Amino acid sequence: MHPNPAFRGEEAAANLAFAAARGFGMLTAGGPDGPLAAHVPFLLGEGYADLHLARSNALGRAVTAAGRLPALIAISGPDCYVSPDWYGVADQVPTWNYVAVHLRGVLEPLPEATLHAMVDDLSAQHEARLLPKTPWVSTKMSEGVMERMLRMILPFRLHLTRVEGTWKLNQNKPPEVRSATVAALQAQTDPGAQAIADLMRDRL
Numbered sequence: 517m518h519p520n521p522a523f524r525g526e527e528a529a530a531n532l533a534f535a536a537a538r539g540f541g542m543l544t545a546g547g548p549d550g551p552l553a554a555h556v557p558f559l560l561g562e563g564y565a566d567l568h569l570a571r572s573n574a575l576g577r578a579v580t581a582a583g584r585l586p587a588l589i590a591i592s593g594p595d596c597y598v599s600p601d602w603y604g605v606a607d608q609v610p611t612w613n614y615v616a617v618h619l620r621g622v623l624e625p626l627p628e629a630t631l632h633a634m635v636d637d638l639s640a641q642h643e644a645r646l647l648p649k650t651p652w653v654s655t656k657m658s659e660g661v662m663e664r665m666l667r668m669i670l671p672f673r674l675h676l677t678r679v680e681g682t683w684k685l686n687q688n689k690p691p692e693v694r695s696a697t698v699a700a701l702q703a704q705t706d707p708g709a710q711a712i713a714d715l716m717r718d719r720l
Contacts, residue, residue, distance in 0.1 A: 615685075
């Protein structure tokens, strides 16, 4: 997380809402031979994040062996390069604007009996965003197929101990500089620049 307090002012609720809306991040934890990472979809609940990992995943094996491990899910949002030429003031340098949220906590295995419901809940959350369509449900699978596929993954829960967010949107610049930057970003074709411009405009 960026150390400048200007970029750390979002409320915990906003950071959690951002994490829930993204629903995907990089899970990291320490392993016996160094840092481990996995890219995972997750389901955010009250004080926890549920996820699953392949049985063969090194991170999952490390957590299973230890029983529980300190872990972090890093969720990245939009980002873009910002040119100092856009500021309209002298002696500035390039920077990168971005949004990121870190969910810190303790990761532990869940009983395998919880896996099917977790997968159903996770798919239901994301299928709902694809409307209009009839949501996919696991009951569409042929008999026995879902059960065989579930044997390839394991369920885990990250019990949250801290939520941190960086919303680096030029809050350390005067309003007129931020407005000029928004106008320049809106003129770019990069989707990240457009998304950052929207977030900056909302905070002017």
